[in-house]
Amino acid sequence: MIFIIALVFRVKVSKALRSALTIGIGMVGINLVINLLTTNIGPAAQAMVKRFGFHLTVVDVGWPSAAAGAWGQPISSVLIPILLVTNIVLIMLKVTKTLDIDIWNYWHMVAAGSVAYIVTKSWWFSILSAILYMIFCLLIADWTAKDVQEFYGLEGISFPTGSSDAFGLLGIPISAVVARIPGIKNLNADAETIQKKFGIFGEPMMMGIIIGAVIGILAGYDVAKVLQLGINMGAVMMLMPRMVKLLMEGLMPISESAREVLQKRYGEDREIYLGMDAALSTGAPATLATGLLLVPITLFIAVILPGNRVLPFGDLATIPFYVSLIVARRKGNIVHSVITGAIVVAIALFMATDFTSVHTQMLQGIVKFPAGAAKVSSLDMGGNFLNWILLKLGEVVKSIGIV
Template sequence: MDSLMNVVQGILNLGPSVMLPIIIFIVGIVFRVKPTKALLSGITVGIGMIAINLVINLLTTSVGPAAQAMVERFGLNLTIIDAGWPTVAAGTWAQPIAAVMIPVILIVNIVMLMFNWTKTLNIDIWNYWHMSAVAATGYIVTGNFLFGILMGIICTVVVQIMADKTAPQIQEYYGLDGVTFSTGSTIGYAMLGIPIGRLVAKIPGIKKLDVNPETIQKRFGVFGEPMVMGIIIGAALAFLGGYDLGGIVEMGMTMGAVMFLMPRMVKILMEGLIPIQESAQKLLQSKYGDREIYLGMDAALSTGAPATLATGLLMVPITLFLAVILPGNRVLPFGDLATIPFFVGMIVPSRKGNILHSVITCTIVMVFALLMATDYSPILTSMAEGIVEFPEGAAQITNLDTGGNFLKWVLFKISELVSTII
């Protein structure tokens, strides 16, 4: 088990910018792309991922301190700290069950493809940790290794189904032909957000209000430009964090840069994916007629859309406000505040880019997420204890990515129920 874990950890330590080119090259060869073309596609995708990560780092390293400043400024004092997804991911990979889950998830995906139970080939191996976290939860709660594997498999199947169901909407809205999102956090939030969004769209007075980047730009001219929207939202976050004038201007320009650069970074990555997707589609059509295949990718690609990024950034202060006023919540949002834009990646397309409907929907979802994260905290604390350093003053830890994730929480409650039986 230790040897397997070392191999898995070694692969994961390469990071997505190295792993993806290798995976894309292999997939390209399988789908009969010429080796030189497959190699160039893999390299282009790797460069695109590096470019996207540069912009994401710019986003997270700016929003994170602003969120921390808001917490300190408003004197928020809650006993469970949101330690962020990296802490929970580290805790997950430290569990012995995590090493087993990598090949299990791959096998489940391949079997589902063979029997035409899914159209999605999940090549986002870095984010397999989401399904592994569910397996680790099942194992910790019940003490049964095989049951933990079963929970991870169920999570994998649901992720595949959701990736299939949402693919047409994702491809149309984001312009990502042949791509879908297979990120566990995004899918978990979508499972609540999509049906809630449909209800929000039926509220009298609200249903006719269409606030998307195009209408904003038409009505407000230059102030509706995505980069200007980013500047305004960034400046507002800095103001709420108590920044001085220089800090407010710097934060505004940074968010404006993120809004401007992200779509261009996504285009670079898509240049590498297009030849693979086209060859895969051609091969499948020659063998199975009109059968489609989607490449399951990281939901970070969704941040290339201004409405998604704007919705995610607006949710940062809203989430902090909810944490203070929500009865039953004991979570201090912190580590995952900067990653909220990834959580909304499937919700915004379901609202056709309507920022108002998306923000209202995400606010309702976040109410549930905070309560679920509170409930999930003992397990996540146990998972990470002795493995990662806890934030100062944290009695327990949780996070919004796993603890506030509807799919993972449901499977956690099933594990609790089974533990009382076995």
């Protein structure tokens, strides 16, 4: 897909092939590091749940199960080409500057359409919901593109990733309020400041080791497993920026060529952003640190939050993606980002609880539920503000008989 896009923007065949393969290899590297993160944080979270005796009736099965449920609906097969055409039309009409080449994450739009189909059984409303979700993501990606490019150093890139955009849409205004609270507004704990104050103990690698060790202690691990978790999280913090840098080496020639082609055709002020996975944000230590700190915080919020029935589990390791736009807007301030993230997670848990019935119905017969779980939800889909709004719209449409 990326190779074809490169050719469309008049990149030489050899250069297009090299760029596409470099991006592919970069994504393999990023996925390897993400897998290191998830395979370590998942068991630690489960151990915390057992150790502290958390008892909630709905299990967060995580985005992989939500994605499988989305692809398993009858409507899903027609949505990808419809969404691709929609994106191109919106660019031509200058509604958006983002060309979403992150085809895998179209599952978020497919999920919105699938939820609409489950609620209304209407194909037209399902397609409309998926298109609306894409429009929201593209507009949010445009709105936050400057933050993404300046903070993460990703020139010409935006994040139309559904979960990051939904959490960012709520979190960015909340973070602006947090940043004005007396006593908190002057707290600035970005990665650079921490490194200056604490020397080697403030380096990203050491931050990962310390945070990983703390999570291991909370999980009740023995000394050996605490140290192992710490080293693995330090490895994530050190390796992820290198993987992102490799991917960007492949993206830059395409981004530059796309800009030149569009400016020649539409004028010097015409811009286009390549929409990529928010996983690229994990190349910043502040994003990973914020996400890791929110893992135990999210579990404790779930237990004390009145009305919540969702036990966070499957999506805990992907919290860094959810806070990526919040961290960028706060310019890496970990204190402000963690406070904002905690507030947004609390709201997401309410939405995920409300989403339980439809979420469970969507996954039945498609994925295997965790042992003892009769009902499921997720932070990624169920706690997603855009999905929740479209769910409520679908319920209204069904109730008044528009379909």
